Amino acid sequence: MRNINKDNITASVTQTFEKIDDARLRYLIERLVSHVHGYARETGLSHAEWQAALAFLLRSGEISSPSRSEFTLLSDVLGLSSLVDLLASRPGATEGSVLGPFHTRGSPWMESGANLVKDNPGRPVLLRGRVTDTQGQPIASATVDFWQNADNGLYWQIDTTQPQDNLRCQIKVLADGSFELLTIQPTPYKVPTDGPVGDLLRVAHRDAWRPAHFHVIVEAPGYRTLVTELFNQADPYVSQDAVFGVRESLVMDFKPESDPAVLAKYQLSGSYQVVDFPVTLAATA
Ligand code: BEZ
Numbered sequence: 224m225r226n227i228n229k230d231n232i233t234a235s236v237t238q239t240f241e242k243i244d245d246a247r248l249r250y251l252i253e254r255l256v257s258h259v260h261g262y263a264r265e266t267g268l269s270h271a272e273w274q275a276a277l278a279f280l281l282r283s284g285e286i287s288s289p290s291r292s293e294f295t296l297l298s299d300v301l302g303l304s305s306l307v308d309l310l311a312s313r314p315g316a317t318e319g320s321v322l323g324p325f326h327t328r329g330s331p332w333m334e335s336g337a338n339l340v341k342d343n344p345g346r347p348v349l350l351r352g353r354v355t356d357t358q359g360q361p362i363a364s365a366t367v368d369f370w371q372n373a374d375n376g377l378y379w380q381i382d383t384t385q386p387q388d389n390l391r392c393q394i395k396v397l398a399d400g401s402f403e404l405l406t407i408q409p410t411p412y413k414v415p416t417d418g419p420v421g422d423l424l425r426v427a428h429r430d431a432w433r434p435a436h437f438h439v440i441v442e443a444p445g446y447r448t449l450v451t452e453l454f455n456q457a458d459p460y461v462s463q464d465a466v467f468g469v470r471e472s473l474v475m476d477f478k479p480e481s482d483p484a485v486l487a488k489y490q491l492s493g494s495y496q497v498v499d500f501p502v503t504l505a506a507t508a
């Protein structure tokens with residue numbers, strides 16, 4: 224076209240993508256063009272603002288590395304990561320929540336009843352779960368991938384003082400779908416603020432804190448994989464998560480308990496807290 228104007232430009236651009244073979248990809252690109260153009264029209268985007276946005280994206284790329292994605296963090300603080308999780312949730316199944324940047328495949332396999340505390344300071348927490356389908360039937364083939372931060376707020380990957388694989392494991396559930404592990408109470412954590420996303424949070428007077436959380440991925444053949452987090456209802460940041468991961472159903476009571484059998488089993492001297500986590504997986508369609 225040689226007569227491009229502000230009224231026909233969106234259709235003209237969209238048309239150039241019509242030969243994308245994959246129908247879903249074609250649709251996604253068409254909608255992207257439409258929404259990006261709509262944003263510019265609606266806001267009356269100026270040259271200076273457009274250049275500032277491109278400079279922001281350039282800085283996001285420059286600060287990213289194989290172990291840090293500023294774009295993922297941007298998606299997180301814009302609530303996009305959480306919206307995608309919410310759109311993927313299925314009725315009757317446990318709600319999903321943010322994967323975060325500190326999951327790496329290959330955690331050590333342990334038996335149900337694993338003790339992850341080792342030399343970690345912090346209050347002991349017994350996490351007890353049971354994995355069922357939406358009819359309440361146990362899923363004996365389920366596996367649980369668990370990870371969390373240490374008492375200093377850091378994950379083992381970025382804290383050289385922690386042993387490798389600290390506070391993470393994979394567990395095969397028992398025949399009745401149950402599993403348990405002893406760990407420590409997780410710690411509130413600040414998302415990185417030394418990049419452009421930090422600038423965005425500061426200009427908005429927003430907090431970088433995430434409430435303390437356990438991460439879990441629960442998988443079983445024939446079921447949709449659940450990626451989620453568990454929060455402590457007593458956490459000071461549970462109502463202001465920087466990445467919008469908190470759902471009421473994932474906010475748990477960390478109940479103080481001192482069952483002598485548990486104290487003996489895990490060689491604990493004082494009391495501990497218990498978190499009961501019923502996990503429901505939806506079948507794949
Ligand atoms: C986390 O779960 O630790 C996390 C999630 C999103 C951004 C940064 C950290």
Ligand code: FE
Nearest residue numbers: 323325436438
């Ligand atoms: Fe996390």
